[in-house]
Structure formats: structure tokens, C-alpha cells
Amino acid sequence: MARIKAIIVKEFFHILRDPRSLTIVFITPVIMIFILGYSFSFDLNRIDAAVVDFSQSDFSRQLVNSFANNRIFVLHFPAGGTSGKSALRAAEEMLRKEKIKEIIVIPVDFSRRLTVHGQSDFGIIIDASNSNTANLVFQYNEMIVLEFMAEMKKVGQLFKLHTKIYFNPEAKSSFFFIPGQIAAILLMISAMLTSVSIAKERETGSIALLFISPLKSYEIIIGKTIPYIMVALLDGVLTLAFSRFWFGIPIRGSLLVLLIFAVLYIIAGLSLGILISTLAPTQKAAMLAAQILTMLPSYLLSGLIFPIDSLNPVLQAISYAIPATYFLRIIRGVILKGSELKHFLFEGLMLVLLGAVLLLAASRKFSRQRKAVQ
Amino acid sequence: MNQTANAIEVRDLVKIFGRFQAVKGINFNVKQGEILGFLGPNGAGKTTVIKMITGLLKITSGSVLVSGLDTQKHMDLIKKKLGYMSQKFSLYPLLTVLENIEFFGGISGLTRKELREQAARIGAQLPAELLRQRIQALPPGIRQKVALFVCLLPDPEIILLDEPTSGVDPEMRRKFWNEIYQLKKNGKTLLVTTHHLDEAEYCDRVIIIHNGEIVWQGEPAELLQQNRQTSIEELFKEVISKHGQN
Numbered sequence: 005m006a007r008i009k010a011i012i013v014k015e016f017f018h019i020l021r022d023p024r025s026l027t028i029v030f031i032t033p034v035i036m037i038f039i040l041g042y043s044f045s046f047d048l049n050r051i052d053a054a055v056v057d058f059s060q061s062d063f064s065r066q067l068v069n070s071f072a073n074n075r076i077f078v079l080h081f082p083a084g085g086t087s088g089k090s091a092l093r094a095a096e097e098m099l100r101k102e103k104i105k106e107i108i109v110i111p112v113d114f115s116r117r118l119t120v121h122g123q124s125d126f127g128i129i130i131d132a133s134n135s136n137t138a139n140l141v142f143q144y145n146e147m148i149v150l151e152f153m154a155e156m157k158k159v160g161q162l163f164k165l166h167t168k169i170y171f172n173p174e175a176k177s178s179f180f181f182i183p184g185q186i187a188a189i190l191l192m193i194s195a196m197l198t199s200v201s202i203a204k205e206r207e208t209g210s211i212a213l214l215f216i217s218p219l220k221s222y223e224i225i226i227g228k229t230i231p232y233i234m235v236a237l238l239d240g241v242l243t244l245a246f247s248r249f250w251f252g253i254p255i256r257g258s259l260l261v262l263l264i265f266a267v268l269y270i271i272a273g274l275s276l277g278i279l280i281s282t283l284a285p286t287q288k289a290a291m292l293a294a295q296i297l298t299m300l301p302s303y304l305l306s307g308l309i310f311p312i313d314s315l316n317p318v319l320q321a322i323s324y325a326i327p328a329t330y331f332l333r334i335i336r337g338v339i340l341k342g343s344e345l346k347h348f349l350f351e352g353l354m355l356v357l358l359g360a361v362l363l364l365a366a367s368r369k370f371s372r373q374r375k376a377v378q
Numbered sequence: 379m380n381q382t383a384n385a386i387e388v389r390d391l392v393k394i395f396g397r398f399q400a401v402k403g404i405n406f407n408v409k410q411g412e413i414l415g416f417l418g419p420n421g422a423g424k425t426t427v428i429k430m431i432t433g434l435l436k437i438t439s440g441s442v443l444v445s446g447l448d449t450q451k452h453m454d455l456i457k458k459k460l461g462y463m464s465q466k467f468s469l470y471p472l473l474t475v476l477e478n479i480e481f482f483g484g485i486s487g488l489t490r491k492e493l494r495e496q497a498a499r500i501g502a503q504l505p506a507e508l509l510r511q512r513i514q515a516l517p518p519g520i521r522q523k524v525a526l527f528v529c530l531l532p533d534p535e536i537i538l539l540d541e542p543t544s545g546v547d548p549e550m551r552r553k554f555w556n557e558i559y560q561l562k563k564n565g566k567t568l569l570v571t572t573h574h575l576d577e578a579e580y581c582d583r584v585i586i587i588h589n590g591e592i593v594w595q596g597e598p599a600e601l602l603q604q605n606r607q608t609s610i611e612e613l614f615k616e617v618i619s620k621h622g623q624n
Contacts, residue, residue: 010484
């Protein structure tokens with residue numbers, strides 16, 4: 005414990021006294037969140053929608069078919085049947101978990117009102133946490149409704165579409181992108197912190213003194229990791245505060261929930277950094293490798309910009325091995341939807357799994373290198 | 379262990395990097411309580427040998443015994459007996475002298491009490507104001523002195539000093555060798571590499587290494603006498619040039 009404590013204290017001194025470390029820790033995240041906060045947009049090629057049909061009539065089935073016949077829409081019929089309040093609750097849960105992008109709700113008197121009054125209405129509930137997707141989803145809905153109305157007009161019947169927006173009523177794109185960027189930045193910073201720290205020890209030669217000391221490899225790794233968990237968490241708080249007060253991003257869920265998952269996510273990032281440090285000969289190489297290996301996958305494959313289900317199958321498979329894929333769902337869920345711990349058990353499990361795999365790989369490579377290299 | 383027991387025994391030691399053979403099957407002993415000087419030009423293989431003794435480099439073939447223990451089997455036990463000051467200056471420049479002492483004492487497993495005692499002992503040998511100064515602010519001579527103190531923190535039996543006086547002015551070098559003598563008086567065994575040829579005369583025995591091979595070993599006086607040279611520097615040049623011609 006005293007040996008680990010010695011490393012922890014030394015690492016803190018290094019962070020606070022090294023201008024390069026300070027820049028990485030405090031300046032880079034602010035610059036990145038500022039620049040990236042104003043960037044990016046995306047397209048849509050698939051809409052998952054849940055159908056809650058309280059009417060269960062010929063007309064309502066006709067309406068559902070008009071959605072089903074469109075290649076963009078993939079319809080889901082939530083547990084509890086296609087009608088009933090339990091189905092609606094299940095559909096809302098699917099919306100919260102990002103399994104669907106909208107719920108089509110057909111009221112119980114849909115058919116009767118069409119028959120008796122010649123007009124009726126139905127509703128859609130759209131997940132607007134991604135405002136661009138929400139706009140596209142709405143446009144596709146309008147298109148289908150117009151087609152369906154044209155059919156209905158032939159028999160002299162009309163109906164009206166009601167839209168309800170969940171999670172981001174003002175449909176601001178920054179609400180979607182900024183939490184994602186926090187996830188990407190946090191992973192990059194975490195990986196950079198450990199990779200550069202170890203590469204620096206190697207460059208200056210001080211690692212030799214650690215290696216010939218009685219320190220076990222796991223003690224070096226734990227001692228190196230713990231201070232950076234705290235530093236990276238501080239970074240997370242900094243970017244989150246900046247997002248909240250500069251960009252006006254709402255934080256609807258529990259910060260504690262976010263903190264718990266952030267620790268798991270940061271451990272995965274720090275472990276990746278240690279793994280990178282065993283391969284990178286210099287600090288510069290370590291920094292570059294950490295940036296490339298974290299930013300590119302996070303931005304392109306984790307769902308930060310492009311929906312994962314629109315990627316090709318190979319890239320989709322790769323996306324499941326990226327920690328940002330899971331933390332992204334968590335941070336967006338907590339910030340925009342007020343989701344709770346119970347909603348992210350799978351994501352949490354995957355973060356633990358990925359963190360453990362990366363930590364194990366890093367420890368083994370580091371120990372092997374300690375025995376054989378320099 | 380008596381005075382003539384071997385603290386370090388090196389047998390048929392070979393190190394190959396890719397196609398380059400850096401150390402070519404060398405044999406030597408370091409006797410308990412002696413100062414052995416390891417001389418040679420840059421690239422001769424001195425540091426490679428030291429790193430193999432410390433376990434920092436994997437041995438290609440041959441063996442190294444430290445206090446009778448094989449480094450390839452008992453490195454964890456050997457680490458407790460060895461003190462190592464590397465050629466590359468390796469204290470943490472952003473930490474103060476005292477913080478470096480606390481750090482290296484901490485990772486050596488010293489208790490709080492031992493650490494306090496060691497810090498006080500070292501502190502007594504340095505001006506008090508230096509203890510609170512960052513390493514990066516110290517002149518090279520003082521840094522080397524601190525590096526030596528740090529390497530002595532776990533109170534090792536055998537001390538390996540790799541080019542300890544490199545980049546240090548002559549006056550500080552002389553003071554540094556006084557420290558080394560003091561360590562010998564306290565019963566420590568020292569293996570010191572240097573390319574300052576005049577320093578060979580401070581050693582009990584000298585080994586000259588060139589191109590990964592030992593070209594001469596013995597006492598400095600004997601070396602001078604045998605070769606009828608007036609200084610170790612002239613002798614060194616002669617030995618190296620003879621070996622180079624072979």
C-alpha cells in the first residue's frame with residue numbers, strides 16, 4: 005500500500021508541475037469541446053418504430069401496413085400485445101433505450117371516428133435526443149401520412165397526425181452531439197494520460213529504476229492508473245460543466261449514475277493507454293497513437309455521428325468492441341432522457357468486460373516487456 | 379561470507395541484439411567488498427553487461443550469479459541486494475530532492491520510520507535548502523550525488539554505478555569518489571563503469587572491455603607495471619589499439 009501510495013503522490017506532482025500534462029488535462033478538452041460542439045451532421049437510412057395499436061381495426065391495420073411497406077421503416081410490436089397500456093410503456097422503454105426512434109400510437113376510436121365522422125387522428129412519439137434524426141423521422145412520417153391520406157380521401161375520409169417530441173423538444177443538434185463529444189474526448193484523454201506518462205518514463209530512463217525495484221508490475225499499473233482516474237473524472241466534470249453552462253445542455257438524470265459509468269469507461273481508456281505505451285517508443289508516438297486509436301473509432305463507429313445500424317456489418321461488429329459505443333448511450337440517456345442505472349445494465353457490463361480485457365492485455369504486455377526489453 | 383567471496387560471478391555472458399553481438403561470452407567476478415572498475419569506450423558493452431546483471435536486459439546465453447543466486451531464476455531476491463544508478467539520469471526532475479527520496483524509498487518498501495531515518499541521514503549530507511529544491515534546478519554534480527543517495531536507500535549490499543561521474547566537473551568527481559570509498563569502508567561491493575580513465579586508479583581492480591570482449595583485467599598498478607606505461611590513459615589506448623588490430 006505504501007508503495008502504491010508513493011506512486012500516486014509522485015504522479016500527482018507530475019500532473020501538476022508538467023506544463024504538457026496540464027495542457028493535456030485542462031486545455032485540450034475545452035478546445036475540443038468548443039470546436040467539435042459546432043460541427044458535424046448526419047443522414048438516416050433506417051427507422052425503427054414501435055406500433056401501439058389500441059384500435060385493432062381494419063383501418064388501423066391499413067395504416068400500419070403503409071408504414072410496413074416503406075423500406076425505411078422497421079416495425080416492432082412491443083411485448084404486451086399491440087394494444088394496451090403495457091404495450092405503450094414497453095414502447096416508451098424501447099424509445100428510452102434507443103432501440104426505436106418513434107412510437108406510432110393509434111387511438112382506440114380511430115376506426116369508429118373515421119367511419120362516423122369521416123375524420124380521425126393518430127399520434128407519433130419521436131425520440132428527439134438526436135435532433136437531425138428526429139427531423140428526418142418526422143419528414144418520413146409526413147410522407148407516409150400524405151400517401152395514406154390520399155388513399156383515404158378517395159373514400160372521403162380524413163385524418164390528422166399529432167406529433168409528440170421526447171427528450172429534446174426544441175430539437176437542438178448540440179444536445180445530441182455535445183454529450184457524444186464528451187464521451188469521445190474522455191476516452192482520448194484517458195488513453196493519452198497513461199500512454200504518455202509511461203512513454204515519458206521510458207524516454208527519460210526512470211522506468212528502469214521502477215523495473216529493478218521490488219515493485220510488481222500490477223503495483224506500477226495500479227499506481228499509474230488511480231491518479232489518472234481522478235484527473236480524467238475532473239476532465240469529465242469540466243467538459244460537462246462547459247457543456248451545461250456554455251452550450252446549455254440540460255442534465256436530466258443523476259450525475260452519480262453518470263459518475264459510476266464514467267469510472268468504468270475511464271478505466272477502459274487508461275488501460276488502452278497502457279497498452280499503447282508498450283508499443284509506442286516515444287511520448288510523441290504515444291500521443292499520436294492514443295489520438296488516432298480513440299478519436300477515429302469514437303467519431304465514426306460508436307454512433308456519435310452515424311447511427312450504428314446504418315454502418316456495414318463489419319463496422320457494426322467493430323463498433324461493439326469500442327468502449328465509446330456503450331458510454332455514448334449512457335451519457336446521452338442520463339443527460340437527455342434522465343435514464344437511470346437500471347437502464348444501462350448491459351452497457352455497464354460491456355464497459356466492465358472491455359475494461360477488463362484491455363487491462364489484462366495491458367498488464368500482460370507490460371509485464372512481458374519488463375522481463376524482456378529495454 | 380569472507381573477503382574473497384564473489385559478490386557477482388559472470389560466466390560466458392552473451393548478448394545479441396538482432397545480428398549484433400554486443401557482449402561476446404565474457405567471464406569475470408566482483409569480489410565481496412571491492413571496487414571493480416569497468417572501463418571501455420562508448421559502445422564497448424559496459425552498460426549492456428550492467429543491465430544484464432540488474433535483470434533489465436534478458437541474457438542471450440551464459441549466466442550471472444549475484445550473492446550466489448542466478449539472476450535468471452531469483453531476480454526478486456536479488457533486487458533486494460542490488461543498488462543501481464543508471465547511466466541515463468533518472469530521477470524525477472519535477473520532484474524535489476526530498477520527494478524523490480520519499481518516492482524511491484516508498485517503492486523500495488521502506489517503512490515510514492526507515493524512510494524518515496534515511497531521509498535524515500541523507501539530509502545531513504546535503505545542504506538543508508537543497509532538500510526542498512526540484513531536481514531540475516540542481517547542478518549535475520549535486521544531481522548525481524542525490525542519485526547515488528537514492529540508489530542507497532534500500533541499503534543494498536552490492537552497488538552498480540553506470541558512468542556515475544559522466545558530465546560532472548573534476549572537483550565533483552573527486553568528491554563523488556570519496557563517497558564511493560566511504561561505501562567500500564562500510565562493507566559495500568561496487569561495480570563502477572567509467573570512461574574517465576584516470577578514475578581507474580581509484581579502483582581495487584580494473585576490467586577493460588572493448589567490442590563486447592574483456593581485453594584486460596587486474597589491479598591498476600599491475601596493469602601499469604606490466605605495460606610500462608606512466609598513465610592508465612596511455613595504457614588504455616595501447617590495449618585498445620592492440621586489440622583493435624587483432
